[in-house]
Amino acid sequence: MTDTPEPDTYSALDAPEFAPAQFVRWFREVAPYVHAFRGKTFVVAFGGELVQAGALNALVQDISLLSSLGIRLLLIHGSEPQVNEQLRLKGYSQQLTRGLNIVDAAMLECAKEAAGEIRLDIEAAFSQGLPNTPMSHSHVRVVSGNFVTARPLGVIGGVDYRHAGVARKLDQDALKFALSHDSIVLMSPLGFSPTGEAFTLDMADLATAAAIALRAEKLIFLTGSSGVVEESGGIDTELARADADALLAGGALDEETAFYLGFASKAVKRGVARAHLLPYDLDGSVLLEVFTHDGVGTMVVEDTLDDLRPATMDDVGAIIRLIEPLEADGTLVPRARGEIERDVEKYTVLEHDSVIYGCAALYVHPDEKMAEMACLIVHPDWQGEGEGEILLRHIEGRARAAGVKRLFVLTTRTSHWFIKRGFTPGGISDLPRSKQATYNPSRNSLIFIKRL
Incomplete structure (x- = not known):
């Protein structure tokens, strides 16, 4: 894994001076959200690009805060750029791309290595406890394991996708047990068959399957996109699922937004209360989305509209x-x-x-x-x-x-x-x-x- 660069993020809040009244008012306004989400399950998914951009520590601090407020959290990371870096260093020409990939033995091994390194980096970040930092006095338990039973994609349209797989079953009992005991569950984009084979999984597909299985309150995708952009240039902060599907059918969205919006729509259709597309380069985007009325990204809801x-x-x-x-x-x-x-x-x-x-x-x-x-x-x-x-x-x-x-x-x-x-x-x-x-x-x- 390459050296992590300095974070390339921007702050959502400008606070040149301490304003006690403003702080108290804000804290009181946040309280209803704290009560509403205590005991609820959030699935938070992010690609390896977030790690590559140096935004991991800030995210871990925010996730730790959510955990301390009684929110049950399942984290699922991707590893596409890290896998590609491993392939490049080993002299292979193939590259992992978003969507379907033919995964040969070499790419599978690189995926295992990249996932292992990222998982260790995440666990290390959650173990921080330096004084005068947001992680001070925190005690966050992170649990990983073989929660996902996978099957191969197989042959589609005459193409054998080899070691590329899809989640067949999630161990819901084990996941719910870990979440109910105040552990943050961490999943890598890998799954295992009953015969012991490993398969690469699509991070967004896995996160969607997990959110549906757990009947999550929120599925949050942290992406390189700011969300669905309106004609005026602003962010469409709330979309009915039917409207999201219409946008997808229209074909005018950029590739990344369309990719994640499709999974957000699927999750909401299958019972997830809310699905969100948030920019990972906005410092504190998860907190702003969860604890402010309008949020900062695009939220997809069932087409109650x-x-x-x-x-x-x-x-x-x-x-x-x-x-x-x-x-x-x-x-x-x-x-x-x-x-x-x-x-x-x-x-x-x-x-x-x-x-x-x-x-x-x-x-x-x-x-x-x-x-x-x-x-x-x-x-x-x-x-x-x-x-x-x-x-x-x-x-x-x-x-x-x-x-x-x-x-x-x-x-x-x-x-x-x-x-x-x-x-x-x-x-x-x-x-x-x-x-x-x-x-x-x-x-x-x-x-x-x-x-x-």
Whole structure:
């Protein structure tokens, strides 16, 4: 293995001075994520390029922090550039590439050597404990083993791929036992057959299979790509799986992004809650993705957005039925049917099996670049499954598309829900002028504002 170069990374945070209030506010905002993910399983996969770039120590420190917060972690590394370096040093002309490879005996031996060296480097990094470093006083146990039973790819289209393989079975009981006992599980891209043969595995395919088998909360790919780039040049931070598949079918994505997005889509389709594409050259990208609302990469979710659509006149009756109980107990301002019919294009509804079970409305005030989110409702039978979050993110996306810079809500009962999602208290004077004129002091609604 070649000498590791100095890390070529950039910092996501600029903090020229210590700001106690900002730190306390940030720490409090992070707390809900800590509670939500404790005891959940994350599969984190990264290629040998991350190691080659010198970003391993920073990643290990962040993974150790996640582990200390009670998150169960399975790490899977790749080794493509290291295998190619071994091949070059030994005078072989063949090179390992992304995707299918014919793996002869020489390439298999180089893969074993590269995987062994990287595994030892990772274990050594987790063993650090120098004072005044993020690893100080840490005690991280890393477990590796023959967790993967593999089979050969065999002959495909007349081509014998020899020692290239695919995961046939994972020892789920052993993996869950190790994870439940606070160990970080480390896997190399190799598998073994019942006859004792070794096969090379695709890192992304193995990570996807592991995430599916463990019903992981998150599958995280650390890649050389920043994620899916929108036409505006920004990163598309959240994609429904159906939209991800459409992008893949369109063929406009760069090769690396398309490669990992395909596995992310597959994982989510098979039951993984969230799959993420993050840039490994962004210092702290895993922490930023996990503990901030918008994250820094692209997250793929199941196509629950198939149930999310603009309201039509046919939905007015269902919207009224959703609203009526909250109007009766004073949570919402009463709205006449004619008012809802007039504003129906402002509403979005959640529908499942032809049942409307949630809605929200967006009222834009273009002069002030502000918008109000109103009538955010999820039927009680559907609450607790993240539908409110889906509606909120959709409304935020609509607001951004309309050029809105600040989103506000008026509420009497749900202030904590909005605070947890990045809204901060405001006053009447912070509202658009037209909204100030219609504000009802007798309701004493609390005002919360979020910058988009």
